[in-house]
Amino acid sequence: MKRKTFIKVVLVLVIALTALFLYLFLTRNTLLDRVPFLPQRNPVPVFLYYLDDQGLNAPVGVATDDLDYIYITDTRNSRVVVFNNNGFKLRDFGQNHLDRPVSVSILKGSVYVADLALQRIQVFTSQGTFRETLVASGENKDVGVFIPTAVTVDDEKGLLFFTDAAWHRVVVLDRDGNFRFSFGSSGSGQGEFLYPNGIVLDTNKNIYVADSNNGRIQVFSPDGKEVIRVITGSGKQGGTFALPRGMAVDKSGRLWVVDSLAHNVSVFDDERKLFSFGKLGTEQGEFYFPNTVALDSVGRIYVTERGMNRVSVFTLSGNPLAR
Amino acid sequence: MLLRKVLLILLIVSVMLLQEAASDGSAPRRIEVVVTQEFGEFTAPTGKSFIILYWEELDNTAVQSEYAVFESKVDKNGLSWLEHGYGSRVTSPVSGEEGYLGYYRYPGIVTIESAQTDYQNYTYHVGTNPDNSYSSARVYPPSENYHANYQKNTATCQGCHSTHYARHPMLLNERIMYNICIECHGDTGTFSKYNVLQGTVEISPGVKVPSPAGAFDSVETTSFHNVFLEDDFESSSMFLLHAPGSGGEKYNLTCTDCHSAHVTSHSSGYRLLKFRTTPVTAYSYVSDGKYNVYYVNGMNSFCSNCHSYYNYGDGSEHDFPEHVLRQEDGDGIKKSGEFYRHPTNIQVSNWFDSYTERNFTLPLESRDGGKYMTCKTCHYAHGTAIIGEQVSPELTAIGETKYGYTTDEFGNRIAEPKDTSSMLKRLDGMGICLQCHLSQIWSNTAYEMQN
CATH class of the missing domain: 2.60.40 (Immunoglobulin-like)
Structure with a gap:
């Protein structure tokens, strides 16, 4: 091959590869959507690594943002710790404005933190600067007193949802902290809660509430007025979770549920339980009082473990995007 | 043959009568x-x-x-x-x-x-x-919850028990019981109105006040009953704790040593406190924005399960006699083991004058028209935040590192090793004593000034 021809071929290859990588980069979200998030048959959760900066003390809440940064409420250290998606700690914040933060959710660059002891929803910037108290127990007459256990957001409507263990209800606020509506009361009937905990929305804005002491997940219509489904863990009547808490919904609409006292994570589709993983233990892949689960855009699964002061990171076998 | 029939009939009748008597x-x-x-x-x-x-x-x-x-x-x-x-x-x-x-x-x-x-x-x-x-x-x-009515949700059983792979002689999943308990009663999740780590109780929705037992692990806690250590069932040694007043006995200490996890024939109605012969009878109530307990009976007997030499009066394990004070022509306080110890489980109403009546703040048991002091009159059950520290002469005498608590195997804070303790007392220094004995103090005390 002549030298000139060789250079031409190399040039063409370089241009082609550059164009291909540029295309992949620009369309990465679209492509990711096409990758099946869960393999259809017999997925096996694969342990990847721990998120731990050698100082977590009873981590409880976890959430991811658009950049796949992972926010963890380091509950007994009264702070939020942020990791990047390679497992490196980026920063921590909130020590002067938090006591027992137990849940976190991110809405358009703002970090909303539910604090169980202060009985407040605190708002920080994504860089960790304290912005405001969105709502404090007893200081908003429409909301009244409350003990927040979990928080989530509707990023399209700009709404914030939190579960309240004081009145056993769900409270919905707008971004300015104005009361929109609430639903639920103490009890074991349909639409009632006993110590509601995790809360999450699906793509249709249906509201999933971990009704912990009733051992079930209740799914509500977006306005909270109607119970459209009750997930009991095994399909039998009555609650069969031991202590359901944190939840997440993946892109395929499947529900991930942490059972804190069964020490496992279960995954459900619209009709049934697909699989579960984890058991009581301290080894990799085992859980020691897990509390909350979060998912990132490339299919990694983050599970906080209060009892082991760590966050376990998993992917599912066959997922080509997770490292 | 006839005799056997008669005996059989007699036996059946006896059993029926016994059943009737029992019911x-x-x-x-x-x-x-x-x-x-x-x-x-x-x-x-x-x-x-x-x-x-x-x-x-x-x-x-x-x-x-x-x-x-x-x-x-x-x-x-x-x-x-x-x-x-x-x-x-x-x-x-x-x-x-x-x-x-x-x-x-x-x-x-x-x-x-x-x-x-x-x-x-x-x-x-x-x-x-x-x-x-x-x-x-x-x-x-x-x-339904883990303590009662759990039969309606048997999934709750697996939270604590394992049939074939338990780590505890009671088929529990856990060797460290407190980790199970604080899942509901701790400060990182909520499933109960009692937060034993912070020592708070929710008296109405969203309103928390100090609990009667104190805090195991708030930032102010200076001493506490150490339920954070690992149980050691198979070998003696490092996790066994000396109980002052036990006569040298050592115990593992977990939440379930004091509280029954389930309602049983040996769990008191009050706080599911375990008992051998005398259940703890007490009633909690909310009044004036505070959480109060009306104690009736059994608290001293309960504490004496470990601290037996501190318990006097009826039903005490060592059968210590009643005291007749020297000024009342008695022999004074009797010895309990090797030491003279302040009596407990005794009527204290006779110490009360009008000033004491007005200013007394410590919990007493009320029964039979009288007021009785118990261990709980002077001590918290879970932990205290007072500053004053002292040593236990009894444990010093047997050469124990009494308060050498460290971190647990997961690095959770327990307490720094130390040689002294605030002894779970309710008030600093001798403040407890003055609640009863102020009138015995001479000089220009507030008592004298007011009277």
Whole structure:
């Protein structure tokens, strides 16, 4: 091959590869959507690594943002710790404005933190600067007193949802902290809660509430007025979770549920339980009082473990995007 | 042949009589309490709810129960009882009740808005009278949970127990029990109104106040009963703790050494405190924005399960005699083991004058018209935040590193090793003593100035 021809071929290859990588980069979200998030048959959760900066003390809440940064409420250290998606700690914040933060959710660059002891929803910037108290127990007459256990957001409507263990209800606020509506009361009937905990929305804005002491997940219509489904863990009547808490919904609409006292994570589709993983233990892949689960855009699964002061990171076998 | 028949008949009659004797006045089993707005075909009026008590009477086929319902009402003026009459048979059992015989319901009514605060002031007793042969039921929390009614959700069993792969002789998943307990009673999750780590109790929705037992692990805690250590069942040694006043005995200490996880024949109605002979009888109530406890009996007996030499009076393990003070021509305080110790479980009303009566703030047991001091009069059960520290002469004498607590195997903070302790006392220094003994102090005390 002549030298000139060789250079031409190399040039063409370089241009082609550059164009291909540029295309992949620009369309990465679209492509990711096409990758099946869960393999259809017999997925096996694969342990990847721990998120731990050698100082977590009873981590409880976890959430991811658009950049796949992972926010963890380091509950007994009264702070939020942020990791990047390679497992490196980026920063921590909130020590002067938090006591027992137990849940976190991110809405358009703002970090909303539910604090169980202060009985407040605190708002920080994504860089960790304290912005405001969105709502404090007893200081908003429409909301009244409350003990927040979990928080989530509707990023399209700009709404914030939190579960309240004081009145056993769900409270919905707008971004300015104005009361929109609430639903639920103490009890074991349909639409009632006993110590509601995790809360999450699906793509249709249906509201999933971990009704912990009733051992079930209740799914509500977006306005909270109607119970459209009750997930009991095994399909039998009555609650069969031991202590359901944190939840997440993946892109395929499947529900991930942490059972804190069964020490496992279960995954459900619209009709049934697909699989579960984890058991009581301290080894990799085992859980020691897990509390909350979060998912990132490339299919990694983050599970906080209060009892082991760590966050376990998993992917599912066959997922080509997770490292 | 005839003799054998007669003997057989006599045996059968004896067994029947024994059964009859045993059932006479015995308490009904398995009381359950439900608070609901729906009761059969009835719906409570707006703002009201029903209280329903169920209990089993397996041998009773009559329409009426053998037992009546007594409602306790406790406030700062004391304890009183309201009798609601006998229960009656459930004629149309709802789902889940069909398998039981002799279920009865007692409908009550309270305003639902005040339910969570009001219910803390009530205990329902079911029996022949409120003071004898009863079973009791607390209205709050009125749901199946890990301590009662767990049979309705057997998934709760696996939270604590393992059939074939347990790590604890009671088939528990955990060697460190507290990790299970704080899942609900800790400060990182919530599943209960009691936060034992921070030492708070929720008296009404969202309102938390100090709990009567103190805090195990708040930032202010200076001493506490150490339930954070690993149990060591197979070998003696590092995790065993000396209990002052035990006579040198060592114990593992976990939450379940004091509290029964389930309602059993040896768990007190109050806080499920374990007992051998005398149950702890006490009633919590909310008054003036505070969480209070009206103690009646059993607390000293309970503490003496470990701290036996500190317990005097009736029923004490070492059968210490009653004291007659020297100024009353007695021999004074008797020795308990190797030491003279302040008596407990004794009537203290005679120490009270009008000043003491007005200013006394420590908890006493009230029974038979008298006031009794107990271990809990001077000490918290879980932990204290007072500053004053001292050493235990008894443990020094046997050369123990008494308060050498470290971190647990997961690095959780327990306490720094130290040689002294604030002994879970309720007040700094000798402040406790002055609550009774101020009138014995000479010089220009506040007492003298005011009198």
